[in-house]
Amino acid sequence: MSNTPLPLFAGLSAFPLTPADEDGRVETDALQALVARIVDGKATSIGLLGSTGAYAYLSREERRRAVDAAIEAAAGRIPVIAGIGAIRTDQVQALARDAAAAGADGLLLAPVSYTPLTEEEVFQHYATVAATTDLPLCVYNNPSTTHFTFSESLIARLSAIETIRAVKMPPPKDLDFSGEMARLRNNAAADFAICYSGDWHGAEALLAGADAWYSVVGGLFPHAAAALTKSAREKDAGETARIDTMFEPLWSLFKAHGSLRVIYAAANLLGLTKAAPPRPILPLPEMLLPEIEKAIAALPER
């Protein structure tokens, strides 16, 4: 076993939205254009069908279509990590097999729940899914959507499963990234990657030594997000802060309206897709569009 995390789980993982019509049918052309943009922007990986990719709202068939389309567009130039979360364990197993058959490079799994789950249930869920394919798997720790909070001991326990090779963490409440990573790394295998989501804390996480940034803006503005990732991983705090400041108007919008709604509006404004978020989620009201337009204009890439 190597002592360093998989390259798959390092750097900038760009999370595109999944353009789909109002019946939940994926618009593969628009998705492939987003993938090409991410390839062009030199992200490290594509985080397909993450929360930003609205995976929870898409059928198994449409998720398979999305994975096929993204892998075709990526054409081996960038690895594709596919989200496979679902409410039933057998559904997740089917999605894992679908992703593997389509040629995905890795899997991302959140403990989607309705009835609140126990630690043991989540552990058995991951163990069962991990046994389904050989693909490396990232634990998707996203309490704001799943409402399950991973204890550090559960993450350590999961990291002992051979194919579970990474965790995607939300920002720690006290924002002590270094302290949290030290504790997590102390209890996990040396090659277990500690990655962070939470766009407006990405710079902090990377400067503190996170293996990867799982980023919403990376899915739409990969050049700038990749530049931020590079400078932060090189510990260039000044350059990192400079780029982060350019994203600041977008962070404010994310905090106020949720990153998903804002990124749909931004993608619409950029002419990349006309897709709206899946109902019941509503598009942002038109009166907010000038502010989003302005936030986008602050970025070097459009």
Next chain:
Amino acid sequence: MSNTPLPLFAGLSAFPLTPADEDGRVETDALQALVARIVDGKATSIGLLGSTGAYAYLSREERRRAVDAAIEAAAGRIPVIAGIGAIRTDQVQALARDAAAAGADGLLLAPVSYTPLTEEEVFQHYATVAATTDLPLCVYNNPSTTHFTFSESLIARLSAIETIRAVKMPPPKDLDFSGEMARLRNNAAADFAICYSGDWHGAEALLAGADAWYSVVGGLFPHAAAALTKSAREKDAGETARIDTMFEPLWSLFKAHGSLRVIYAAANLLGLTKAAPPRPILPLPEMLLPEIEKAIAALPER
């Protein structure tokens, strides 16, 4: 418009589990036996496909099979309220049409979510679904599973939609049922029913004047639950407390392990079904069964 709530949304609404195999196929014979038991126990309505009915884990096809089977077994002797919650608005509309076509008497809708929803999104979701059928609808306010918290003003706004005739509330944090009901009734139409879930606070809610108790134990022990409901609605605090005390060992188990897991174990012990909860939810460990056996033995019906 009448000044009193619909009889459909009064009294004891009994929430049975939905027996299903490990692939999520509903065992209609076992479900019909549970429905017959509820009819025999003289509950006021059946809350089919509620959280206890694991609706979130069943496909559209299986939910239709469950509604058909329950309505057949009820045979007009008790109204059936069908849960229609799902993550997409169009899915909920389809489920509403299915339930109406099957002959359900009412609908129960929780704002199932992944991306946290805004008040306006939830309002539009309900308005869209309410326009799909003529069936009376109960708003299912269950923050512990949906993670959406209804404001009192949103409930008031929803109560103005013609077919939205009831709300199923969780127990208020301060347990001031009277105060909460007074505020809700002050802002809603006179015929809007205020119902409560939360099994171990059912007696308090009913004594304080709740229109209905939406009860997990009602789905398995309807005689005792109906007796509690009757005495509480007649303001007989002594008799209500006497029955509630019989349920006390079960309340302790519900608090410790979640009512869903306990009620599956109890139904298994009673020989009513061999079904386990849907994975990732795990059956309770065998070492707990003697305690559940004892809690059941405390009840007058078995």
